[in-house]
Amino acid sequence: DGGITQSPKYLFRKEGQNVTLSCEQNLNHDAMYWYRQDPGQGLRLIYYSQIVNDFQKGDIAEGYSVSREKKESFPLTVTSAQKNPTAFYLCASGSYGQQNQPQHFGDGTRLSIL
Amino acid sequence: AQTVTQSQPEMSVQEAETVTLSCTYDTSESDYYLFWYKQPPSRQMILVIRQEAYKQQNATENRFSVNFQKAAKSFSLKISDSQLGDAAMYFCAYGAQGGSEKLVFGKGTKLTVNP
Numbered sequence: 001d002g003g004i005t006q007s008p009k010y011l012f013r014k015e016g017q018n019v020t021l022s023c024e025q026n027l028n029h030d031a032m033y034w035y036r037q038d039p040g041q042g043l044r045l046i047y048y049s050q051i052v053n054d055f056q057k058g059d060i061a062e063g064y065s066v067s068r069e070k071k072e073s074f075p076l077t078v079t080s081a082q083k084n085p086t087a088f089y090l091c092a093s094g095s096y097g098q099q100n101q102p103q104h105f106g107d108g109t110r111l112s113i114l
Numbered sequence: 115a116q117t118v119t120q121s122q123p124e125m126s127v128q129e130a131e132t133v134t135l136s137c138t139y140d141t142s143e144s145d146y147y148l149f150w151y152k153q154p155p156s157r158q159m160i161l162v163i164r165q166e167a168y169k170q171q172n173a174t175e176n177r178f179s180v181n182f183q184k185a186a187k188s189f190s191l192k193i194s195d196s197q198l199g200d201a202a203m204y205f206c207a208y209g210a211q212g213g214s215e216k217l218v219f220g221k222g223t224k225l226t227v228n229p
Contacts, residue, residue, distance in 0.1 A: 103215070
């Protein structure tokens with residue numbers, strides 16, 4: 001079945017460590033997104049990518065990095081510069097330019113500090 | 115920048131009754147899309163309903179309907195015949211016409227359904 005796969009489901013980070021969250025989609029969507037969700041907050045956009053080898057910062061990009069080497073994949077690295085990384089991270093994809101296609105979401109990754 | 119406001123952090127409803135969740139937004143655009151997403155305890159984001167701003171007719175999906183007031187920039191969600199499975203966080207979201215289609219979310223409303 002088509003969908004978005006995020007892994008791992010749970011992730012722990014030590015001080016000073018970079019960690020990478022995986023996001024893969026087989027929906028043939030052009031656009032992919034990373035959102036962060038904190039308790040009592042809605043989703044906030046970290047980074048997004050409209051096409052391969054191109055991406056833009058969202059509202060809270062500091063301390064994060066991404067790559068988009070393949071259409072299907074959009075990994076997110078949480079760097080040591082992100083001082084408060086504990087949150088729930090959601091990846092989504094959408095058909096760029098096709099407004100009648102809403103975003104599809106993965107099941108999320110919960111990141112915690114050790 | 116666009117903003118989305120959900121003024122009700124929590125709401126409760128009796129099973130089989132009707133409840134309305136409020137959402138207002140701010141934008142200078144004339145064409146855009148609005149969405150309601152449901153997030154149950156499993157944390158999955160599930161699309162409930164969407165509305166195109168150029169359409170005057172309110173969207174409906176089975177027991178879910180919206181009251182879209184473009185001039186007032188209001189987009190409320192009505193859930194009829196509430197069921198226990200409707201209990202979840204509900205997020206209102208705004209998506210721009212064209213561009214990157216990134217979504218701007220409200221902070222959510224936690225809906226409790228009482229048996």
